[in-house]
Amino acid sequence: MEKTVLYQFLIDVPRAAAIWSVLLVLALGVLTVLVARPEPSGPVEKTTDRDALRAAAEETDLRRYAGEVAVAAAGAGQNAERRRTAWRVAQGELDRAWVAYDEAEAAARRLAGVTGLPAPRTPRTPAEYAARERWLHRAAMAAHWRGDLTVRQLTDVLAHRSGWDPRRHPAEQEAVIARVVRDNRLAAYRSAAERERDLWRAAELATEAARSLSAEAYAAAARLRPNRAPASGRAVVERSDLVPRWRPARLG
Numbered sequence: 001m002e003k004t005v006l007y008q009f010l011i012d013v014p015r016a017a018a019i020w021s022v023l024l025v026l027a028l029g030v031l032t033v034l035v036a037r038p039e040p041s042g043p044v045e046k047t048t049d050r051d052a053l054r055a056a057a058e059e060t061d062l063r064r065y066a067g068e069v070a071v072a073a074a075g076a077g078q079n080a081e082r083r084r085t086a087w088r089v090a091q092g093e094l095d096r097a098w099v100a101y102d103e104a105e106a107a108a109r110r111l112a113g114v115t116g117l118p119a120p121r122t123p124r125t126p127a128e129y130a131a132r133e134r135w136l137h138r139a140a141m142a143a144h145w146r147g148d149l150t151v152r153q154l155t156d157v158l159a160h161r162s163g164w165d166p167r168r169h170p171a172e173q174e175a176v177i178a179r180v181v182r183d184n185r186l187a188a189y190r191s192a193a194e195r196e197r198d199l200w201r202a203a204e205l206a207t208e209a210a211r212s213l214s215a216e217a218y219a220a221a222a223r224l225r226p227n228r229a230p231a232s233g234r235a236v237v238e239r240s241d242l243v244p245r246w247r248p249a250r251l252g
Helices: 002-036 042-115 126-145 151-159 170-224
Strands: none
Touching: 042 170, 126 151, 126 170
């Protein structure tokens, strides 16, 4: 009995080992085939196509953005030029306002010296006062037509309000009119100076905006052509000193 069992064991063990060896060889062969088998080309092609579409879409967006920035830069450059032109006009008006004030100041000083002298003796008759009133009205009307008196000031003169006394001697009246004209021209000069300063600041801001947009347009064009500089990349505004600094106004 023991010999039979031992005999059976010695026969079955090699047979089982042989079977397991064959299964192991088959398993290794299948694994080798799976590892060595090339990946299917379908997903790679799909990935490549997706990347190409993405790249094309990005380039389209870049071109559209570059075009929009270029248009904005051109518009900003034109706006900066308009602002600079307006500032130059205001600067000329400021210079003329200063000349007008300087002349009025000199006239008021000269007439102030004359009024320090004794007034000429004239008969104080109704005819004399009527003549003085007519002189005052004519002088005020002339100053108004020159732009030296406002409508309200002329109305005050004709109505003898706000200190206008037609009984004064014409020399005194002339000095009063000269002082009013000087004050009006001084106010006009200060208004022109404020306007010139505001337009200068606006021109500076417009120039800076044009410069920034020009730089952005150049960068956007460079991103489209990374291998060479864009032909149209020259800045719209090349220097920051296109708008000169405001010169402080002079008084007296």
